[in-house]
Amino acid sequence: MKKLISLILAVMLLCASVPAFAEEAPAHVLVVYFSHAGENYNVGVIEEGNTAKMGKIIAEQMSADIFELVPVIPYSNVYDEVLDQATKEQRTNARPEYEGEIENWEQYDTVFIGFPIWWGNIPNIIYTFMDSYDFTGKTVIPFNTHEGSGQAHSQRDVTDYLPAANVLKGLAIRGSKAQNDAEGTGTDVVNWLKNIGLAQ
Numbered sequence: 001m002k003k004l005i006s007l008i009l010a011v012m013l014l015c016a017s018v019p020a021f022a023e024e025a026p027a028h029v030l031v032v033y034f035s036h037a038g039e040n041y042n043v044g045v046i047e048e049g050n051t052a053k054m055g056k057i058i059a060e061q062m063s064a065d066i067f068e069l070v071p072v073i074p075y076s077n078v079y080d081e082v083l084d085q086a087t088k089e090q091r092t093n094a095r096p097e098y099e100g101e102i103e104n105w106e107q108y109d110t111v112f113i114g115f116p117i118w119w120g121n122i123p124n125i126i127y128t129f130m131d132s133y134d135f136t137g138k139t140v141i142p143f144n145t146h147e148g149s150g151q152a153h154s155q156r157d158v159t160d161y162l163p164a165a166n167v168l169k170g171l172a173i174r175g176s177k178a179q180n181d182a183e184g185t186g187t188d189v190v191n192w193l194k195n196i197g198l199a200q
C-alpha cells in the first residue's frame with residue numbers, strides 16, 4: 001500500500017512540474033501598417049485597404065504580430081477628399097496621431113513597415129510611428145502598395161529616417177493586385193522574403 005501511495009505521489013509530482021502545453025514563444029517579428037479603406041483608386045469602395053491585405057499575408061508567412069496604425073482623426077471615405085488631406089499633411093509636415101501603442105516593443109528584432117504611396121511619398125502617419133520608437137539594432141523592412149509609382153523613393157526615405165536600423169530591400173505591389181489577387185500577392189511576398197533571406 002505504501003508503495004502504491006508513493007507511486008501515486010511521484011506521478012502527481014511529475015505531472016505538476018511538466019506544463020500541460022508547451023508555451024508558445026513570443027513573436028520576434030512585427031508587421032506595422034497604415035492602410036485606408038473606403039473609396040480608392042482603381043478598386044472602387046473597399047472594406048479592407050490594399051496594404052492591409054498585403055500586410056496580413058506577410059504576417060502569416062513570418063508568424064508575426066500585427067499592429068495597424070489607425071488614425072485618431074479618420075480620413076474621408078471619398079477618394080478626392082483624401083487626396084486633399086494628404087496634400088495638406090505633406091505641405092505642413094504633419095504628424096497625425098494614431099490609436100494605441102505597441103506593447104513589448106523590445107521583444108521585436110524585425111519590424112515590417114507598410115503603407116500606400118501617397119503623392120509619391122510615405123504617408124505622414126508612418127513618420128509619426130517612426131518618431132515613436134527606438135529602432136536601434138532593429139531590422140526594418142518596408143513594404144507598400146501603389147498604382148504606378150512602385151516604391152517611389154520610400155526605400156531611401158525609410159533608410160535615411162532610421163539610421164540606427166538595418167533596413168532591408170522592400171517590396172512594392174500594385175494596390176489592385178493586393179486587393180483582388182491574394183494568390184499572386186502571396187507568391188510575390190514569398191519570393192521576396194526568400195530573396196532577402198527571411199524565408200526558405
Ligand SMILES: Cc1cc2nc3c(=O)[nH]c(=O)nc-3n(C[C@H](O)[C@H](O)[C@H](O)COP(=O)(O)O)c2cc1C
Binds near residue numbers: 035083149
Ligand atoms: C492620397 C493618395 C495619393 C496617392 N498617390 C499615389 C502616387 O503618388 N503614386 C501611386 O502609384 N499611387 C498613389 N495612390 C494610390 C495608392 O497608393 C494605392 O491605391 C494604394 O494601394 C492604396 O493603399 P491602401 O488601400 O492600403 O490605402 C494614392 C492614393 C491616395 C489616396
